[in-house]
Amino acid sequence: MEKRIRVLVAKPGLDGHDRGAKVVARALRDAGFEVIYTGLRQTPEQIAEAALQEDVNVVAMSILSGAHSHLFPKVVNLLREKGMKDTLVIGGGVIPEDDIPALKEAGIAEVFTPGALTTDIVEFIKKNVK
Amino acid sequence: MSFPLRGHALYPAKGGAEMDIAQELLNGSRLALTRAITAIENEYDEATDIMKKIYPHTGNAFVLGITGPPGAGKSTLTDKLAREYRKQGKTVGIVAIDPTSPFSGGAILGDRIRMNGLTLDEGVFIRSMGTRGSLGGLSHKTADAVKAMDAFGKDIIFVETVGVGQSEVDIVKAADTTMVVLIPGMGDDIQAIKAGILEIGDVFTINKADHEGADRLVTELNMMLDLDGVMKDWRPPIQKVVANQGIGIQEVIAIIDKHHSYIKGNGQLAERRIKRTKDEMLDILNSRIGSYITEKIVDTGIIDDFVRDIKARKTDPYTVAAGIMHDILK
Ligand SMILES: Nc1nc2c(ncn2[C@@H]2O[C@H](COP(=O)(O)OP(=O)(O)O)[C@@H](O)[C@H]2O)c(=O)[nH]1
Ligand SMILES: [Mg+2]
Numbered sequence: 275m276e277k278r279i280r281v282l283v284a285k286p287g288l289d290g291h292d293r294g295a296k297v298v299a300r301a302l303r304d305a306g307f308e309v310i311y312t313g314l315r316q317t318p319e320q321i322a323e324a325a326l327q328e329d330v331n332v333v334a335m336s337i338l339s340g341a342h343s344h345l346f347p348k349v350v351n352l353l354r355e356k357g358m359k360d361t362l363v364i365g366g367g368v369i370p371e372d373d374i375p376a377l378k379e380a381g382i383a384e385v386f387t388p389g390a391l392t393t394d395i396v397e398f399i400k401k402n403v404k
Numbered sequence: 405m406s407f408p409l410r411g412h413a414l415y416p417a418k419g420g421a422e423m424d425i426a427q428e429l430l431n432g433s434r435l436a437l438t439r440a441i442t443a444i445e446n447e448y449d450e451a452t453d454i455m456k457k458i459y460p461h462t463g464n465a466f467v468l469g470i471t472g473p474p475g476a477g478k479s480t481l482t483d484k485l486a487r488e489y490r491k492q493g494k495t496v497g498i499v500a501i502d503p504t505s506p507f508s509g510g511a512i513l514g515d516r517i518r519m520n521g522l523t524l525d526e527g528v529f530i531r532s533m534g535t536r537g538s539l540g541g542l543s544h545k546t547a548d549a550v551k552a553m554d555a556f557g558k559d560i561i562f563v564e565t566v567g568v569g570q571s572e573v574d575i576v577k578a579a580d581t582t583m584v585v586l587i588p589g590m591g592d593d594i595q596a597i598k599a600g601i602l603e604i605g606d607v608f609t610i611n612k613a614d615h616e617g618a619d620r621l622v623t624e625l626n627m628m629l630d631l632d633g634v635m636k637d638w639r640p641p642i643q644k645v646v647a648n649q650g651i652g653i654q655e656v657i658a659i660i661d662k663h664h665s666y667i668k669g670n671g672q673l674a675e676r677r678i679k680r681t682k683d684e685m686l687d688i689l690n691s692r693i694g695s696y697i698t699e700k701i702v703d704t705g706i707i708d709d710f711v712r713d714i715k716a717r718k719t720d721p722y723t724v725a726a727g728i729m730h731d732i733l734k
Binding site for chain 2: 277278299300302303304305306307308309310311313316319320323326327328329356357358
């Protein structure tokens, strides 16, 4: 049986709709990935623990509420603490350009802003997954 | 697509040596458990070794299968039952299976979304799996994933099937007790589904009893079970529940416990497990023989020579097969 890339799609923070996350989830499925979808309002602790239990290769988070600078790095740290050393973490949502360097510094592999195509996300994952 | 094998020096233990997944799983490492299930599911080389090492520590968990049509509330019910078992101090494993798309090979595994409240409970471990081409409602590797959780020390392990109706037969082989979840208002579908599931349910729940038609469904199901169950000493109980409100959960637990005691008391549990072990043994053997034939006869091209001779009517497939078998068993 072949290996499948497994991706956790999560929505941290308090903002209330997940249309974007669902579109991404479907695109990733259509690209042949196994997508574990965990829905709205997940805490960093929940996201990291779910990523461990599902042994995902990628954690994809999207956020609209502006708490990304705090929440994204927190997830990265929790994952590393749990021994998920190779998990690729990517982020998306309404994120100011100025915030991106700090996020990358904190271990977020890539940040996709609203103009990004789902095919870009798929390509990025295929190229960078460990 | 390049996707390197995991588990080869990628997860070094302290000394830089490769992590001993089986040993660390037995020591209680959640990271080791999750890596073991991945190795099993992807058939990595080390999976057989892991299974061998953990096998002596399996056979202690109670395995509860949950099946029924998509949207019936299986995941919601699993969440509520798991919470109840946790209150009793039991540890819980959950394997939830969703369909893999035959077109892309991808899947959206959405069972977890109903169980988010369990994620941070250290006594619970939830793993979602895609069917990856398997047709019987489970994935090919479900049983081994259950064993990993069993060896890890989980007291009770839930297996939530895909829920496609009539083909949900594999769950009976994998579970000690099988619970079928139905809901009112399914129209004619229910007839087809009922025909397929009457024999497999040890316990029936009618979920969404807040919807109209629950009582009628109970009556119908009772009639069918009475017809079916004349000669049986266990008449599957039917319990109405409203899973998302937590109504009827205690009653379901009591019924599950009763069935567990029943099959334990009369030797059926032991019998089911012997049957399971036998099936497993044969599956492993068949798959080994299959790989052997692929490797020695197909990949080498030997088969093409045979086919040429068969086509020329110099020999026939039966003689060739007998000859190959003779060589293998030597
Ligand atoms: N009205 C009602 N809805 C329910 C009940 N139990 C679950 N649901 C809802 O039914 C939907 C499907 O539930 P889910 O557990 O995912 O079903 P599954 O596909 O069988 O696992 C969800 O939106 C649940 O909130 C119930 O007892 N009554
Ligand atoms: Mg479900």
